[in-house]
Amino acid sequence: MLSSPLQKYQQSSVKTASPGQLVVMLYDGAIRFVKQGIEAIEHGHIEQANTSLIKAQNVVNELMVTLNFDYPIAAELVRIYEYMIHLLITSNTKKDREPAAEALSYLIDLRESWASIAKPKTSSTTTGMEVRG
Template identity: 50%
Template sequence: MIKSPYDQYRKSSVQTSSPGQLLIMLYDGAIRFVRTALDGLGTKDYEKVSLNLGKAQTIVSELSVTLDQSSDIAANLNALYEYINYLLIDANTKKKPEPAEEALGYLKELKETWVQASKMVSSSEPGVVHG
């Protein structure tokens, strides 16, 4: 089966990304799905809402499952991921944008935190030239 160049690029970018970059990609996906669901709420396209909030929940659950339980912040992050999933479920069942908007805010804030952390880690790696 022939894959599109975009599919090949996506697969390649996932396979060659650092753990930090993969984490940011997951946040990007969850953010995109919540935004799409919010668009669906605006147009009363509830199938779109359900599908996209479900995809966002799957990503948030994956983020939770893959936490390094030996780290000090894992319990706090896990609780936040659980709350985000609660908000996504609430938005989906009640078809209200407010819980999804709150979840979106947390996801955007977490993504930005990881972007900054990733920059700090990559700038401290010896022998790496940054442009």
């Protein structure tokens, strides 16, 4: 059961979002978790770094499973996502912020692209991604 107004708002936002907006929300989450992971590494908070970077990996995995391979762009995106996961794992195992920072730069660029796509009327047929519920 949702207890706070913020949780209720967040759940409502997800339920009413378009597929493109959902993708942008996933990017926002991944970006937030990578930033938290980098900050935790910088402050020597190893456990928090691990937790945040694993959450970021999970979001990138979710982005990967939403790809619609009927569109050629999906093959390119899966390679980018796989590379980002590699960077996040490397950052987490070595507790090195640089690989995570590289992944963050890709996430920010892709998020901006999806945000511009999601503004107009968006459907899975125009974006090459399909969000399954």
